Amino acid sequence: MPLTLAQWSQTSELPALEARMLLAHVLQVTPAWVIAHDEVTLDEMLKHRFDALATRRRRGEPMAYLVGEKEFWGMTFRVTPDVLIPRPDTETLVETALRYLPAEREARVLDLGTGSGAVAIAMACERPHARFWATDVSAAALRLAEENAMRLLQQDASRIAWCLSDWFAAFPEPQQASEQFSVIVSNPPYIAQADTHLDEGDVRFEPRGALVGGALGWEALQTIARQAPSYLQPGGVLLMEHGYDQSDVVKALLREAGFTQCETVCDLAGVPRVTLGGMNSL
Numbered sequence: 001m002p003l004t005l006a007q008w009s010q011t012s013e014l015p016a017l018e019a020r021m022l023l024a025h026v027l028q029v030t031p032a033w034v035i036a037h038d039e040v041t042l043d044e045m046l047k048h049r050f051d052a053l054a055t056r057r058r059r060g061e062p063m064a065y066l067v068g069e070k071e072f073w074g075m076t077f078r079v080t081p082d083v084l085i086p087r088p089d090t091e092t093l094v095e096t097a098l099r100y101l102p103a104e105r106e107a108r109v110l111d112l113g114t115g116s117g118a119v120a121i122a123m124a125c126e127r128p129h130a131r132f133w134a135t136d137v138s139a140a141a142l143r144l145a146e147e148n149a150m151r152l153l154q155q156d157a158s159r160i161a162w163c164l165s166d167w168f169a170a171f172p173e174p175q176q177a178s179e180q181f182s183v184i185v186s187n188p189p190y191i192a193q194a195d196t197h198l199d200e201g202d203v204r205f206e207p208r209g210a211l212v213g214g215a216l217g218w219e220a221l222q223t224i225a226r227q228a229p230s231y232l233q234p235g236g237v238l239l240m241e242h243g244y245d246q247s248d249v250v251k252a253l254l255r256e257a258g259f260t261q262c263e264t265v266c267d268l269a270g271v272p273r274v275t276l277g278g279m280n281s282l
């Protein structure tokens with residue numbers, strides 16, 4: 001007797017929610033459909049595909065890589081092992097940055113280390129009059145980000161320019177205010193090289209370059225803080241996501257670089273997650 005979906009779910013030894021998501025993925029239906037049709041049997045080829053995914057999941061691969069997508073800001077982003085999986089924490093970066101972008105006004109926004117494009121695309125969705133530049137050092141990440149933008153923003157995707165760049169490296173220093181940015185955002189790598197949390201859970205499968213900032217963790221945060229002032233308009237704002245224990249370091253880095261009105265914002269879990277600073281008008 002071929003097994004039913006309910007039985008496959010059980011034999012997979014995965015949590016019910018995960019088994020259902022994988023079944024939905026191989027059957028190309030919604031998880032709700034799987035719940036409503038748990039007496040259906042699985043054909044041989046789909047059964048093999050489900051078993052293969054379930055085995056990879058039991059070995060620890062992130063669900064998002066297995067199903068190839070992740071929700072962020074109410075949208076579905078395609079993700080691959082070339083990019084960090086968008087986190088709910090990072091919605092705090094988007095939400096805070098939007099405060100500095102009045103809805104009806106034109107603005108120039110830079111997203112450094114865009115990965116899947118989640119931050120730039122979410123912001124572009126909310127601010128139809130803003131133009132965006134989004135960078136990454138990984139060409140594969142940029143291709144994926146652009147593909148996400150085309151699917152999620154459609155003709156509006158042209159408001160985001162994708163740039164292969166090591167932080168600001170591909171951007172000449174602006175000669176006039178009109179070439180500067182009103183807002184710069186970044187979710188850079190900020191974990192320290194020796195952090196044991198790199199050996200646990202999903203992060204084991206994510207690109208190290210998107211996670212590890214260096215021996216101290218905050219090296220990329222420092223590089224960005226130091227270089228951002230020349231690229232910001234008077235009154236412009238830099239916002240960076242960081243680790244739970246890095247808000248004091250980031251504030252110090254921002255002040256050292258000449259930023260004022262530095263402030264930290266907590267994520268939904270109450271963890272200090274985003275620190276920002278402003279460039280005063282001269």
Ligand code: GLN
Nearest residue numbers: 187188189190191210211
């Ligand atoms: N928040 C992620 C984590 O702790 C790290 C993301 C990053 O380094 N930018 O897993």
